[in-house]
Amino acid sequence: MTLIKTKYRNLNFAVLLLVLLYITEGYFKVVLYSTGETPGLLQISKGILLLGLGLYLVLNQPRSLAFIGLLSVSFFIGQLALSRSVSKDALIAFAKLLYPILLLLFFNSYHLSKNHKDKLFLVFEFIMLCNALVVFCGLLFDIKIFNTYLGSRFGFNGLFVSSATSSYVYALTLIYLLAKYKEDVFKNIPNLIIIGSMFCVGTKVSYLFLGCFLTVYFFKYTKINRKLIASSIIGLSVFAVYVFFFKFGIFNEIRQKDGLLSSLMSYRDELFLERTLPYIKEHWSTLNYMFGGVSDLTTKSQIEFIDVFYFFGLVGGGLYYYLFFKAFLGFKMEIHSAVLLSLLFIIVLLAGNFFSYPSIAIYLVILREYLKRNEQNQYT
Template sequence: MELKQHFNTYLLSSLLLLFFISEAYGKVSIVFFQDKSQAAKYIKLGVLIFFTVALIQEKKQLLKIALLCCFVVIGQFFLKDGFRFEILTNYVKLLFPLLLFFYFNHHKNNVKARVLGFKMFETILLINSCLILVGLLFDINLFSTYRGSRFGFNGLLITSATGSYFYATALFYLLVKHKRQFFKKPLVLFTIVCTFLLGTKVGYVAIFVVVASFVIHFISIKKKKAPLLLLALVTTVALAAYVFFFKFGLFNKIRVEDGLISSILSYRDNLLVEITLPYIQEYWATIHYILGGITDLQIRSQLGFIDVFLFWGIIGGLLYLYFYAKSYITFKCTNTSLYFILLFVFIVFLSGNFFENASLAIYLLVIREKILESQKN
């Protein structure tokens, strides 16, 4: 029993470190050797198997996974080449967050586990933010968010989506931790700057939502400066959006050529209309509208909320989203936590690979632990 408790004490911090190092190595491998390392994939698979075995006595939770797996088998059975390896792998990725949340709901983190997890998260945040700054100052390709001329630096985080999710989570983590002292902490200011340097729309939205949340909840409404600060924030965001989408840069170019919606969604609307919907019309039978089904990952719309229903169908998708929300939201939805949830709901509609991103599930677990800690104090 003591060995088990000792293991669980170090599990969250170890997963954070392991995932960061493996993905960092993957990015190095891509940039320098033009070959994506499989290390992160195998590590996450090993972790997923561990969670599954560890939950073997949690029949209620595993029945939920089994039900979703049944949906997959039925939906894919009625599609030609439905059981291709890459398709099944993606379904496994979708199940990873559920197994992670189920495990930590059953094996709750003790005080020491939380402290170690928070320290590891902040250490990774500090190191990666320093690498972003180095990348900006010396124009280092390894630390760039994008390949090509588009501006952005995300350190050793492997993709733009992972960078966006990590820093959006980090900003809310720091807000929950510091509350009224939020803007007085050097790490907070450094994190805001680095979130801006990511060059992603999700990063910009995260900054706005976090700052707005701070103004609304931690600056007394009786003080004259509160509404003025909120007005200044909204005005700044409006001006920034006008400049990005109507005056300069890549987003303005896309708007001129293909419209504002394509600019905001980075052509994901085109993917939906020209590829995803025609695929559904041509290949789906009635059963697929209920349980979902897919034979080619390239037909995804890259809009997280829509792709959930592409994979799971209407009934399966609603169940998946319910299981996800129910297993994750174990805290009271008040004040800052509500804004955090709304931000990530918005992200699900705006970007792709939300539910498949195993690293994001770990980051979400960290902010949940911080919220739970703050609500106990």
């Protein structure tokens, strides 16, 4: 183990992982949007990385995997309570949910040097700037490959495959930029390009978090009267809701057809009532309420808070959230970063697909490493 650490200590695994995931995801999206085919490169690379992370932790930090073992037991109990076998789809979904925890645990063990962190932050900002430029190219020249959605709905997210990935990555990026540049965040041209491109993503999560970001910035770094800021934000929010949900666009059409809640939740309320609950009533036993169990993933509600408990049950779901936050937190952060992270996780729990998209995990690592550096700088 010592030889392994010595041999690879000069490799910047974080940068390699970030670049690999971004390139493979971009390749996947280009092929998908161009041909309709789904190349296996992205899944294969993530599978290899997952195995590598697990092997490293087994060799170097076996104790950190104890709770992962308990979570695995919980998962298999829930699945076997449904049937005598575990479905392939459920097993893949379980692996995806483990990915962010394993990656966070890996970088808790594999400490990055100051030089490695500097390069990681530099490459991260460069990738986000490049993606922002790709977004604007897609917008200006109507390049369908860079669309957020297949179809006619507005949105451009560059080389990120899914709308959820782009929304959460941009949200994490905003927290990072504000933590690093503070009151000067809007004085940096690359930052303006990145932040500006987020207006083009076209998801409710991205716009909602942009509002949170701007609110925190104005409260923290401007001398504008706070009552004026609050009243302006409330007024703009009411106006935006009126325009997008009662006057124009796809959300207004959904509201007219299926109601305001379905429009706000993007039909997640209907998925929960029409698919998730009936599946629970028909298939679950007492064990499933404790340990979850899903064989048909189309019955997920797409509401993250519910889906984690749906997948793992009350016992397993509680353990999953404990493992994630224990792996991610463990350091102090500035109040505005804590507020933005809290708001993001509230949004995540009401939206979906945060934990089940492995690509998001590396951006979580980047943000955590920068916030940890901030904490260390305060005490040195």
